[in-house]
Amino acid sequence: MxxxxxxxxxxxxxxxxxxxxxxxxxxxxxxxxxxxxxxxxxxxxxxxxxxxxxxxxxxxxxxxxxxxxxxxxxxxxxxxxxxxxxxxxxxxxTPGTKALHVVGHERAAVVIDSEVVAAAVSRRTRQEAGLDPDQVSTRVDRRRITVDVRPTSGSPLDERLLQAAVEKELAGYGIRPEPGVRINIRNEGALGI
Structure with a gap:
């Protein structure tokens, strides 16, 4: 392109x-x-x-x-x-940067807000792990996406599975340069529903 x-x-x-x-x-x-x-x-x-x-x-x-x-x-x-x-x-x-990311597109100049990326990554992580919205939070900066996950008590989560799901989600967006992904699974859990 x-x-x-x-x-x-x-x-x-x-x-x-x-x-x-x-x-x-x-x-x-x-x-x-x-x-x-x-x-x-x-x-x-x-x-x-x-x-x-x-x-x-x-x-x-x-x-x-x-x-x-x-x-x-x-x-x-x-x-x-x-x-x-x-x-x-x-x-x-130093360059002043905004909380925006460039999305690869052949026919147009496309820019996406970091909050939109954070919301999509949080949603995908919640779906993959079967969690409530308040159990996942995501921070997005220029080079890294950090997902904080608070699992349901007694239900262990597979960090590699969540990492793969988030990376697959990001690959679909085509963000350039592609930020690194870090999954933080917290030790204390949340009460189940």
């Missing part, structure tokens, strides 16, 4: 979140700080009282900071700024 460039772009756009909110937030914060500094500079040049601190006073405060602050305070402030910088860098570099 060959995809056109247009289809690949469309699928990528649908499954990855935009960085527009983070970019706009960073730009607005930077613009507010620069506007404040510019306003303070203009007020200082006109001889008017400062809004918060005039530039000469602010520069003297920054220059005297190493002498007036305890060393551990400077270290803590530097570490905090480094963490903020690292967070901003990670937001900029």
């Amino acid at each position: 060959s995809e056109t460039l247009h289809t690949r772009r469309l699928l990528r756009r649908e499954t990855h979140s935009s960085r527009a909110v983070a970019s706009v937030t960073a730009a607005v914060v930077l613009l507010v700080v620069l506007a404040w500094l510019g306003t303070e500079a203009i007020l200082s040049l006109l001889g008017q009282p400062a809004l918060v601190a005039n530039p000469p006073t602010l520069l003297q405060w920054v220059a005297g900071l190493p002498q007036t602050t305890l060393p551990w305070g400077l270290v803590a402030a530097g570490a905090g700024l480094a963490l903020v910088g690292l967070l901003v860098l990670l937001v900029a570099v």
